[in-house]
Amino acid sequence: MELLLYNTMTRRKERFEPIQPPQVGLYTCGPTVYNYAHIGNLRTYIFSDILKRVLLYNGFEVRHVMNITDVGHLTGDRDMGEDKLEKGARSEGKSAWEIAAYYTQAFKKDIRRLNILEPTIWCKATETIADQIALIQTLEVKGYTYRTSDGIYFDTSRFKDYAKLSHQDLEALQEGARVEKNPEKRNATDFALWKYSPAGVQRQMEWPSPWGVGFPGWHIECSAMSMKYLGALLDIHCGGTDHVDVHHTNEIAQSEAATGRKFFNYWMHGAFLIIAGGKKMAKSEGNFLTLETTVASQRIDPLAFRFASFQTHYRKPMEYGDEAIAAAQNGLQHLRNQARVLMDAAPPSEVDAGYREKFLQAINNDLNIPQALAVAQDMLKSELAPAAKLATLLDYDRVLGLDLQKSGADQTLPAEIQALADARQRARKEKQWALSDQLRDQIQALGYVVQDSSQGMKVFKP
Numbered sequence: 277m278e279l280l281l282y283n284t285m286t287r288r289k290e291r292f293e294p295i296q297p298p299q300v301g302l303y304t305c306g307p308t309v310y311n312y313a314h315i316g317n318l319r320t321y322i323f324s325d326i327l328k329r330v331l332l333y334n335g336f337e338v339r340h341v342m343n344i345t346d347v348g349h350l351t352g353d354r355d356m357g358e359d360k361l362e363k364g365a366r367s368e369g370k371s372a373w374e375i376a377a378y379y380t381q382a383f384k385k386d387i388r389r390l391n392i393l394e395p396t397i398w399c400k401a402t403e404t405i406a407d408q409i410a411l412i413q414t415l416e417v418k419g420y421t422y423r424t425s426d427g428i429y430f431d432t433s434r435f436k437d438y439a440k441l442s443h444q445d446l447e448a449l450q451e452g453a454r455v456e457k458n459p460e461k462r463n464a465t466d467f468a469l470w471k472y473s474p475a476g477v478q479r480q481m482e483w484p485s486p487w488g489v490g491f492p493g494w495h496i497e498c499s500a501m502s503m504k505y506l507g508a509l510l511d512i513h514c515g516g517t518d519h520v521d522v523h524h525t526n527e528i529a530q531s532e533a534a535t536g537r538k539f540f541n542y543w544m545h546g547a548f549l550i551i552a553g554g555k556k557m558a559k560s561e562g563n564f565l566t567l568e569t570t571v572a573s574q575r576i577d578p579l580a581f582r583f584a585s586f587q588t589h590y591r592k593p594m595e596y597g598d599e600a601i602a603a604a605q606n607g608l609q610h611l612r613n614q615a616r617v618l619m620d621a622a623p624p625s626e627v628d629a630g631y632r633e634k635f636l637q638a639i640n641n642d643l644n645i646p647q648a649l650a651v652a653q654d655m656l657k658s659e660l661a662p663a664a665k666l667a668t669l670l671d672y673d674r675v676l677g678l679d680l681q682k683s684g685a686d687q688t689l690p691a692e693i694q695a696l697a698d699a700r701q702r703a704r705k706e707k708q709w710a711l712s713d714q715l716r717d718q719i720q721a722l723g724y725v726v727q728d729s730s731q732g733m734k735v736f737k738p
């Protein structure tokens with residue numbers, strides 16, 4: 277069955293055809309590791325995980341590269357402001373290297389908890405400086421660069437079709453640029469390839485280069501790393517929707533200028549997670565929630581956030597709210613209960629071909645996961661035998677990644693927690709509500725989640 281994906285470049289759904297089937301090269305712009313990822317960032321990584329799982333489900337072999345931005349991402353998008361890592365290091369009283377290592381580990385923990393498959397290759401900006409310098413040298417030889425007092429810039433007016441991804445009105449951008457603070461830039465859209473360390477300041481992260489000691493601009497890392505690690509497999513490049521106008525537009529300009537060839541065939545972007553009132557969740561807005569705080573404050577399984585993100589198509593904004601999260605926790609629990617009932621009835625038999633086809637139709641229509649969940653519920657309500665339902669559901673879970681296989685085996689609780697849970701069960705039966713609440717608090721203080729529903733009480737480790 278054909279796989280349709282929405283390509284931001286052409287602004288339509290296109291039939292996906294890789295350059296060298298069955299291999300697919302996938303590049304996901306990774307996190308800037310100066311702080312914890314927020315659940316908006318994580319929504320984007322769940323989107324790219326679904327994309328990857330759908331490719332795998334369709335029989336492709338995926339070579340997936342994700343970078344870690346540990347240098348060069350400035351606080352202002354157009355090369356103004358401070359390096360986020362150096363700023364983070366100062367405010368935490370640690371080195372930029374320590375900050376990067378710490379938040380990289382935190383990010384990896386988050387994605388593990390969300391069942392996001394690890395990329396084939398992790399790579400760091402700071403480990404590929406030589407490749408980035410080589411790419412800038414190529415651009416220099418080809419006449420695309422110029423020097424200012426603070427660095428080497430890419431001259432976007434020399435690249436035809438600079439706005440082909442963003443479809444921006446470049447004249448309007450030039451107008452807006454009058455308020456910009458860098459008068460040395462020839463065009464408002466020009467961007468830094470290499471920035472010098474400021475005079476008299478020793479940055480924690482800096483390298484020698486043919487142009488002077490400094491550090492790479494943010495965009496060049498993704499061009500260098502995708503070409504280095506994907507080679508000819510420049511199939512799909514993805515990230516959040518805010519990457520369209522600047523980051524991905526600049527990646528395309530510098531890569532195509534350097535190689536003279538097309539850089540990636542498909543560009544895919546996940547919409548934002550927003551908070552009530554429509555505001556984007558962002559670190560710079562100070563309105564962000566991490567996975568850890570969400571799990572703890574809402575008392576949910578981390579996979580409930582994954583399930584919550586399935587309720588909205590990836591190209592539509594997802595509004596975050598406590599009620600939606602609670603509903604997702606219940607929905608996930610319900611699905612697990614359904615799986616458990618089937619597991620108690622019989623071992624899985626064969627996947628039902630008709631329902632597999634329906635599921636495939638949904639996911640292959642630009643990753644329509646809300647529709648795929650509806651197909652799963654139809655299948656579970658159908659006349660299929662339990663063994664076939666179970667096989668089909670577990671097959672769907674290769675894409676959904678909700679760990680449904682584990683629904684059957686109840687988590688064995690440590691004896692101490694089990695004793696508290698049993699005591700609470702008795703207290704509830706005897707309507708001793710104050711005692712029941714006290715026991716709940718005790719269990720939670722030991723790091724377990726207590727959940728009451730019409731099916732009874734459930735205690736689990738989040």
Ligand code: AMP
Pocket residue numbers: 305306307308309315316317318319320345515516517518519546547548549550556557558
């Ligand atoms: P960063 O760590 O800031 O480089 O961002 C990591 C990823 O999260 C990028 O792909 C961003 O486009 C994406 N992103 C940032 N804010 C949001 C948000 N509110 N909702 C969804 N994705 C986001």
Ligand code: ZN
Pocket residue numbers: 304305306498523
């Ligand atoms: Zn990138």
